Amino acid sequence: MKKWLALLFSAMLLTGCSTAKNDSSSKNAASSDKKQKSLQKVSVVLDWTPNTNHTGLYVAKEKGYFKQEGLDVNIVKPGETGADQLVASGKAEFGVGYQEGITQARIQGVPIVSIAAIIQHNTSGFASPVEKNIKSPKDFEGKTYGGWGSPVEKSVISSLMKKENADVKKVKFVNIGQTDFFTAVKKNIDFAWIYYGWTGIEAELRGEKLNMVYLTDYSKKLDYYTPVLTTSEQMISKKPEIVKAFVRAASKGYQFAIKHPNEAADILIKAEPDLDPKLVKKSQEWLASKYQADAPRWGEQKLEVWENYASWMYENGLLDKKLDAKKAFTNEFLPK
Incomplete structure (x- = not known):
């Protein structure tokens, strides 16, 4: 009888511990869910x-x-x-x-x-393969620019060219939309507006040398x-x-x-x-x-x-x- 009572008591203890543990787990889970829902x-x-x-x-x-x-x-x-x-x-x-x-x-x-x-600072500029020989805004004359059709593009190019007494009317503007820079310069354009931190770095990895005309080299107002x-x-x-x-x-x-x-x-x-x-x-x-x-x-x-x-x-x-x-x-x- 004593042995049976001892076993019963032990079982009750285990059940109690298990219940307490489950209650604790449930509370923690509920707390976690509440925290997640409160985000x-x-x-x-x-x-x-x-x-x-x-x-x-x-x-x-x-x-x-x-x-x-x-x-x-x-x-x-x-x-x-x-x-x-x-x-x-x-x-x-x-x-x-x-x-x-x-x-x-x-x-x-x-x-x-x-x-x-x-x-x-503005890290963008006009990029071109070195063989195009575009080293300054004056060299834009007689070349084809590939852009996305924004009036800002022509204004920026014009303002840079004016500093070197060059004529923006001698630049051909082509809308290349989403076309990849490296594909476009091998087809129908000579230069494009890029962020050096991405496309310029990609050119380095490809082993393709670029000339860069940075906006900030020509105008403080374009350092936006x-x-x-x-x-x-x-x-x-x-x-x-x-x-x-x-x-x-x-x-x-x-x-x-x-x-x-x-x-x-x-x-x-x-x-x-x-x-x-x-x-x-x-x-x-x-x-x-x-x-x-x-x-x-x-x-x-x-x-x-x-x-x-x-x-x-x-x-x-x-x-x-x-x-x-x-x-x-x-x-x-x-x-x-």
Whole structure:
């Protein structure tokens, strides 16, 4: 009898422990589910196919920086509708855009705002294979330019050529749309507008030598922010804490990419396996020092940069009126 009672007591103890353990597990699971459900879902729309301009966002997602800020962030690849339109209409909370696009949008009354500069200085320029012998804007004469049909392109090329008393009317303009740069220059064009940090690095890997005519070598006004992170005025006024949380996490992501370019590249490659790993690695190494450059902190924007480019656009007939630059960007959400 005593033996039977002892066995019963032991069974009760085991059952009690098991129940307590299950209760504890259930509470932990419930707590985890509650925490997961409490995350604020937001989207950030890319400006182009994923590349090293976007690495900080992928790092922030992979490293849990967004989750630490209470956000569940969906990184969306661009479709037929551009990032600026989706952000301005409220269909996406955040986007990747350009100073040029935001300037034009605001002139048209579109309430979109730049909240951080992804790269401090304009790293773009006009690229051509060395055998084309295009070494300066004057050499654009008699050549064919391949672009995407924006009036900004002709204005930029014209302004650079004027500095060397060259005539933009002697340049043939062709719309190449989505055609790959390396394919286009072997067919029907001589030069195109590229970002060196991606296409220029790809040329290095291919062993194809390029001549570069950088915009910033010819005009301070063309040293604008490209790309930038954007949001809407509505998000800023109604959900400032979410904007602040997003920028804080993104800042951590880009700071990580600055300090650990190789590991950051691995994160982007893991998330987007269709990308060329060698290109991502070399591009990331090149871009790491460009994200913050000479700014006191990553993402910082200057009023004079916004005013300079807007005045250039106005002078070149690309804007109907002058921009209120103070409303086009803000540094208020950047970590101190």
